[in-house]
Amino acid sequence: MSRPDEADAPPRAPARRAWRLVAGSVSKALLWPRLQLAAKAGLAAGIAYFIAPFMPGSAADYPYYAPLGALVAMYENVAGSIRQGLQTLVGLGLGIGLAFLLFSRGNPSPFTVAIVMGLGVVLAGLPRLGSGGDWIPTAALLVLLVGGHDQDRFSFGYLLQMGVGVTVGIMVNLLVFPPLHFRAATLSIAELRLALARQLGDMAAALRESWPPQREDWSRRSEKLALSARSVRQAVQKADISRQANPRRVRYPHDLERDYRHLRELESLTFHVQDVTQVLADVIWDQDTPFVVPAEYTEPLARALADVGAALKALTDEDPKHRVDRTAQASGAVTSLADAVAAGPSTDDAPGAVESILLSLHRMMRIVNAHQA
Template sequence: MKTTGSTDPLLGSRVHIAVKAAVAAAVAWQVGNLVPPPVGDYAYYAPLGAVLAVHPSVAASLRDSAHLFTALVMGASVGAGFHLLPVPGWAAIGLLVLVAVLLGGWDRLGDQRSWVITAALFTYILGNIDTSDFVSGLVGQVAIGAAIGFTLMLLLPPVPVRVSVKRLENVADLVADQLDALADALVTTRDDEGAPWHDLPHEVQPEALRLRESYAALDDALRGNLRAGRWRAVVAQQRRTADVIERVADLAENLTFMISEVQQSDGPWLRPGGDAARTVADTLHDLAAVVRTLARDQQVAAADAATVTRSVERVSALVAQSLDRGEEAFPGAAVVVSLRRILGALPVTEGAEPPPGIRPLSAPAWPPGRRRRSPGR
């Protein structure tokens, strides 16, 4: 089964980030060389600050620039302080690393914590001739570069909507493929009955979680973004669709594992290729088509919702008949519940009657722990 590939939530916007980082570094180098000595003697640190300040979002750029500046000041202070201690070099290095690593554990520094130890070592080793000049050059030039990088981000802020949309469509296709594969297995008869069920189930949730992270990154990209106004409604709609796809992915994965495990057990629920199996398979194919459409149209047409509803009702009737005949129908009841939960999560076009499924109590949200009420509650 195909996956969405990289775990990078904004994969695809990296080309834009790379171009901005290159421009910011070039400008920072030019500006850094215009600064008079002693700060100007360390112009090679300006491109470093510029590159580190370029991020997928304005908010992240500002946040990391502040963290970077703080970490550099802390590290440079440690390195400069150890120049004043009358201890051998090897002992000073050891103690310096100990102190810098402990200071780097401050949570407020975020991903820039490693620059505490870097700045401390640079200051102690490279700044042994004129420590004050080195510290002012390092901190000053990195600050200049970071300011240039942040300014570029502020003037040309990214809104990686297409990246998130692509991941949304990919995850929806994964879910639909899972449902189609399950349907095909139900109508296919094989000599080795256990073989298809062993290979069929695949975990979809990891990809769904990456989808959630992608939209969390997109939300972050809108903070402080001068172009955010025109995109907020679009992103909000896509976020609602992503929530539905994530829920359906969870239910579809559970449904696939459940049917596969039951079918390969000593008491399978359905006879592959039989009428009952074909009824369930048709329903799964209908659901797969709706999931693919949902990711691209952001809603389900009334006619498609009605088709899926009729399919689910046929499966429900099938299970009810088996109960009337006194047959064991626990797997069938579980399948019907899963199908109705998927049905209840589907958003239909405005004005259309919602499918008679089991509505979710709440919609998924990011970060975990924050729950949004579902529509109508």
């Protein structure tokens, strides 16, 4: 039976949900990094358009291409701006050259345009050209159709103004608060570590409940943990790229090697936590699994899972004594579980699941101890 508030819900509820979804998306889009990038793009476009009329010769007749070049070169990091700007100019040069090569055979025609587009798309697949490849057919088509019978004049102005805009975009991104994404990488590492600790704690709590446990959300987090690990890798790589060609890295030094080391640790920990999650879920809910967790192992196993999770969580603690104490407690719990399994009946194969989890816990503690060293 539905609750009164659900039955009496107004028909506009879907509209409200859609509004919340849109509002949430807009809020994410308006985060400071996006606003900062937008402000710098606007500044670069304005400067480029101001400079454009002062270009020599026929280039001054095409000032609108300068802000386009500035926009093309605006990227979330300095290295990306330089790479994307240079690739764009190379692509434009190839496209203009392609147009001149084919225009020498006569005026543009449907056949000529088709040939230019086909060859442009082929050249766009050249390795190491990146986003610049997309500009090859675009530049060739503009020269053919917009340049008309004055292609020399148009091509010179087009390429020069785009070059001016790209240069302005790179300089603005280089000089106006070039972003460093170190904090985002550090936070993502800490968040994944806490998520793994929480997963171990939830599995320990499930072991202490009457089986089958009422809470089973932990059994469906395996893929979510894998996605989180991939997000952390992307965040660390983004931080690494953000420091390249960035003058602010001197003022704000950061140990990226440490972040990569922590990333590798977390990726290994994620794999082992996923393995424990799968084993426990199979033991609890899969009727075809031949293994069980005997009652005498339930409490030491739960204690080991909880203590290893606490040790992971303590790695974010600034108090070294607390970290050492938690690590020692977790090592003791895992050792106690190993002793209990070793003291079990030699003819009993029931601890198979416990032994599998124990092996994963040993490997987790090896990573925790290495992190402490």
